[in-house]
Amino acid sequence: MRRTPHSSPHLRVMSVLGLLAALLLPLGMSLAPRATAAPAADPVRVMPLGDSITGSPGCWRAVLWNRLVDSGYTDVDFVGTLPPQGCGQAHDGDNEGHGGELVTNVADQNLLPGRLSSTRPDIVVMHFGTNDVWSSISPDRILAAYTTLVAQMRASNPDMRILVAQLIPMNPSSCAACAQRVVDFNARIPGWARATGTDRSPVTVVDQWTGFSTATDTYDGVHPDASGDDKIAARWFPPLAAALDAVPPDPGGPGDPGGDPVTCTARFRAVSTWQGGYQGEVTVTNTSASAVPGWTATVVPANGARLTQVWNGALTTAADGTATVTNAAWNGALAPGVSATFGFVASVPATAGTPAAAVTCAGRAPGG
Numbered sequence: 001m002r003r004t005p006h007s008s009p010h011l012r013v014m015s016v017l018g019l020l021a022a023l024l025l026p027l028g029m030s031l032a033p034r035a036t037a038a039p040a041a042d043p044v045r046v047m048p049l050g051d052s053i054t055g056s057p058g059c060w061r062a063v064l065w066n067r068l069v070d071s072g073y074t075d076v077d078f079v080g081t082l083p084p085q086g087c088g089q090a091h092d093g094d095n096e097g098h099g100g101e102l103v104t105n106v107a108d109q110n111l112l113p114g115r116l117s118s119t120r121p122d123i124v125v126m127h128f129g130t131n132d133v134w135s136s137i138s139p140d141r142i143l144a145a146y147t148t149l150v151a152q153m154r155a156s157n158p159d160m161r162i163l164v165a166q167l168i169p170m171n172p173s174s175c176a177a178c179a180q181r182v183v184d185f186n187a188r189i190p191g192w193a194r195a196t197g198t199d200r201s202p203v204t205v206v207d208q209w210t211g212f213s214t215a216t217d218t219y220d221g222v223h224p225d226a227s228g229d230d231k232i233a234a235r236w237f238p239p240l241a242a243a244l245d246a247v248p249p250d251p252g253g254p255g256d257p258g259g260d261p262v263t264c265t266a267r268f269r270a271v272s273t274w275q276g277g278y279q280g281e282v283t284v285t286n287t288s289a290s291a292v293p294g295w296t297a298t299v300v301p302a303n304g305a306r307l308t309q310v311w312n313g314a315l316t317t318a319a320d321g322t323a324t325v326t327n328a329a330w331n332g333a334l335a336p337g338v339s340a341t342f343g344f345v346a347s348v349p350a351t352a353g354t355p356a357a358a359v360t361c362a363g364r365a366p367g368g
Contacts, residue, residue, distance in 0.1 A: 003243055046125060049097070051168055053222075055097020059086075060233045061087075061091065063232040066090075071237075082097065102135065103145045116153065116157075122161065123163070123240070126165065128146075133182055150196055153201075158201065159247075161202060162201065163191060163206050165207075167200065168182075168208045171222075172222050180216075188222050207235065211300075211321060212228065231321075242296060262284060266277055268299070268359045273355060279346075281344070290333075292366070293332060294364040295361055296362050299324075299359050300323075301348075303353055304348065306321045311325075
């Protein structure tokens with residue numbers, strides 16, 4: 001929810017000028033009218049949605065918020081019906097992370113529409129289902145609840161952009177089966193997302209599982225500690241930044257280009273493997289109805305792998321191994337339905353299994 005700004009010295013000066021004008025008018029004098037600036041565009045509203053991992057206190061939100069601000073995303077408003085809960089650093093703490101909540105209950109009890117109407121998000125960042133998995137609720141039922149929530153999000157905003165996490169690992173002492181249940185549920189999410197996403201309201205899967213350790217990144221086998229907060233924020237940042245870039249301006253606003261949103265898909269395959277490494281490639285396809293001048297892909301390699309070399313693109317690697325690849329000068333412009341491919345070499349630990357990676361992409365809007 002947007003906060004009311006505090007009174008500034010500038011506003012106090014304007015009040016004094018108003019009083020001066022009132023005193024001068026009886027004497028036949030007036031002040032020249034001041035030009036009025038055009039109203040600023042509304043910020044993009046982002047709802048962090050989930051359970052205690054998101055909201056109690058959910059300090060990954062603070063890390064993510066400050067990374068967005070440091071990267072120049074200053075026109076963003078985190079929204080939710082719940083207030084901030086600490087975390088020791090300044091951030092926009094509004095959220096929709098209800099401790100102990102099950103996503104199946106939220107769907108069954110129709111709780112989300114009221115929260116959406118109060119906050120009006122443009123983007124939803126959702127890590128939801130840990131309590132359902134812990135309660136041994138079937139993946140089919142959890143995914144049905146996901147589908148209900150997505151329909152409610154689109155009823156609130158037909159252009160809703162939805163980021164859905166593959167859940168962080170869980171290994172509480174009281175639930176020996178929970179670790180495998182998370183693996184089984186996460187394996188179902190990409191297929192659900194492909195069936196649920198649309199060009200107008202895309203669903204992006206964000207791999208929060210790979211590289212996350214319950215031993216070092218949680219304090220109880222479930223909830224993230226400071227290390228876990230950093231990893232979660234690092235995984236959210238690239239797809240959220242891409243979603244922020246893709247949100248169209250307000251209808252009728254200055255510079256509104258109209259047209260369809262910019263969307264794309266990314267596909268990974270392993271080309272060859274050897275002891276300690278492998279060669280892979282990612283194909284980016286423009287799924288928009290119009291041409292795009294450039295694209296960015298995010299690669300999250302599994303099993304501790306790290307990209308060491310890229311061709312046909314420019315590589316940036318985060319501390320947790322997440323790789324961001326932007327197009328080269330010659331392969332950025334893609335007509336509708338056209339693809340570009342970049343290759344890479346990855347190093348892997350000796351114990352790594354079959355090469356795998358979670359990949360997402362974002363197309364750059366014309367003029368962006």
